[in-house]
Amino acid sequence: MNLKSEQLSDLTDADLLQESGKGSRDAFRILYRRISKALYSAAFKFTGNGADADELMQETFLELWKQAPKYDASLAQPLTFASRIIRNRAIDRIRKKTRRGRIVEDSKQDILELTQSAPLAGAFENLRASEAAQVVRKAFDVLTEDQRQVLQLAYFGGLSQSEIADRESQALGTVKSRIRRGLERLRVELEGKL
């Protein structure tokens, strides 16, 4: 049974992706409107320009559309799910460009597996994407500047440990420690807020 637009608007993001999996383009469009700003911001950060960010978004949403029939809401919220798709695709692009000789696992197959194990599944359940992004940005600001810098280089830059250490003029051990401490601190800050 096809739901009407006004009924779709009342659905959660997870319900919308499930409806999309049944072929509802209206549901997918509403989901796009809810999560596209947060994802486009990430895409722009990954690529640094509008044209590549557009392309990355198109690839990501097409992948999301294709994966929708297999989507399991108990495993990850759509924004988390899509964030992982966009990151894997962006890092693939960055590493191809820099010809870094590293085997990067193909994103497509692993997206489901990687999000499966994450109890983060519940994150964003109660918040809209824009609100969730605001909460995360605020928590991220609490980290030290050094921690923020290495985490962003690792996450958005696709750099290796030694590349980050070179860029930051820091010892490898310091970079590793900052990554770990930064993630731990971010988690502490977000506990109970998402």
Added chain:
Amino acid sequence: MSRDELQELAALYAVDLLEGDELLAFESELDRNPEAKRAVERYAETSDLLALTADEVEPPADLEERIMGMTDQSEEPLMASGGDADAAMETKVVGNSFSWIPWGLAAAFAITSLVLWNQRTDISQRLASLQAEYAHRVDSLLVSHLQEMNDLEAELRQLESDGALQNLRIAVLKSQLESAPNAQAVAVWNASQQSGRLTVSQLPALSSDQDYQLWIIDPAYESPVSAGVFNTNEEGTLEYAFSGSESIADIDAFALSLEAKGGSDTTPKGPIILMGN
């Protein structure tokens, strides 16, 4: 692999920063060690959220239609089967004209299989050697830790027999945070001198507007007694000499809370990070 090393590797794995032998070794650890798997899950939960730390940028207005247009094109099952049929037809035609091609492909396949088989054997040997090396390192660490514990116990027994511990209270404060399970501290309180020493390790780093605050829970007082505020270095470690803001007669427990810069005057206002007696 020590717990600390495991946590660090798990964090790096979650942000896709492990490479080469380090990656192979950690993935092998993941296969057999549930703690490693849990650690990766925990860090991955957080690293997923990094996508949302990007500054906000509005997507172009026409992107929605372009994306919806792509979904229209993607769902064309008839076209897909037609495409397969065309491909099959093309193979057949080509097959009739160039009968040597299947043999060439078969030969290429055989050579590729042989190369892959050899690579697989190499990787298996490397993995086995890495596993043996790790097992050896773990054994060495265990032996050295055991020796260290025996020495400490002997020292403790000696101190007890000398009566030196009569006035001392030693408490291990354990983490209350799921996100920092290895954070810990040891508090040693000298009742006769009304002073103590706290050694903390692996506490999460603080921002510039925060401090950790130590509390002594003495049943003689309604509220916990503050034992001062402090911050740690980047590694989350510190040795800190403290005393109570009131005279301490008896101690039920020690607690460590996360507070705004300068600490709280009366009771803990922030979350309890460590606690123990």
